[in-house]
Amino acid sequence: EAGVTQFPSHSVIEKGQTVTLRCDPISGHDNLYWYRRVMGKEIKFLLHFVKESKQDESGMPNNRFLAERTGGTYSTLKVQPAELEDSGVYFCASSPRVGFAEAFFGQGTRLTVV
Amino acid sequence: GENVEQHPSTLSVQEGDSAVIKCTYSDSASNYFPWYKQELGKGPQLIIDIRSNVGEKKDQRIAVTLNKTAKHFSLHITETQPEDSAVYFCAARPLLRSGNKLVFGAGTILRVKS
Numbered sequence: 159e160a161g162v163t164q165f166p167s168h169s170v171i172e173k174g175q176t177v178t179l180r181c182d183p184i185s186g187h188d189n190l191y192w193y194r195r196v197m198g199k200e201i202k203f204l205l206h207f208v209k210e211s212k213q214d215e216s217g218m219p220n221n222r223f224l225a226e227r228t229g230g231t232y233s234t235l236k237v238q239p240a241e242l243e244d245s246g247v248y249f250c251a252s253s254p255r256v257g258f259a260e261a262f263f264g265q266g267t268r269l270t271v272v
Numbered sequence: 273g274e275n276v277e278q279h280p281s282t283l284s285v286q287e288g289d290s291a292v293i294k295c296t297y298s299d300s301a302s303n304y305f306p307w308y309k310q311e312l313g314k315g316p317q318l319i320i321d322i323r324s325n326v327g328e329k330k331d332q333r334i335a336v337t338l339n340k341t342a343k344h345f346s347l348h349i350t351e352t353q354p355e356d357s358a359v360y361f362c363a364a365r366p367l368l369r370s371g372n373k374l375v376f377g378a379g380t381i382l383r384v385k386s
Contacts, residue, residue, distance in 0.1 A: 162315070164315075189372070191373065191374075193374075193376075198378075198379070199378055200276070200278075200361075200376045200377055200378040200379065201316070201361060201363075201374075201376040201379075202376070203373040203374065203375070206372070206373055214373060217373070249315055249316070253372070256372060259304055259306070259321060259323075260306070260318050260321070261306075261318075261374060262318075263308070263315035263316045263317065264315050265313065265314050265315040266315050
């Protein structure tokens, strides 16, 4: 069974440009989470989908970030326009259902804004 | 909201020695405490977890202890090996609350010297 996969693994963009990150969760997992780790600090929650619905987006930093999960399968996280402080590693995680303890993480996308 | 503090930020041990990483949490409603290991170029992987109705859990060379009264939990790795070198993250979460987001500590870089 394939794990959580994220694309791209690395992205370097200039300030002001747009970047879209993609996450393919484990097949059948209703819950999809986005997290971010900035500059060696803690991994911080961004948002949570249950199927195609946003359950909790309290961690989204500002309106330059837009997450979607059309059809309840893969998800995209768009940053537009990117700023220097958006640099970091973006992780996606999935779990089968609400209340299921373990979350399975992807390998992350390292975003560098220059 | 929940806040998780993790110490130390870096830890160097000699191969064969034990390693201990400690975390404290603030929200008494948290009842699930996983530990993740992140190796270079990979995403965080669950290595052990504990729920609040248990004080200790062990899996081969890895053990986790939980003190609910003091709101702290620790990861213990015995007989460390070079392949234990990685970044370790603790996390906390209230299992039954909607959202189920994890709140992470800042991570500990563990180096096992051979």
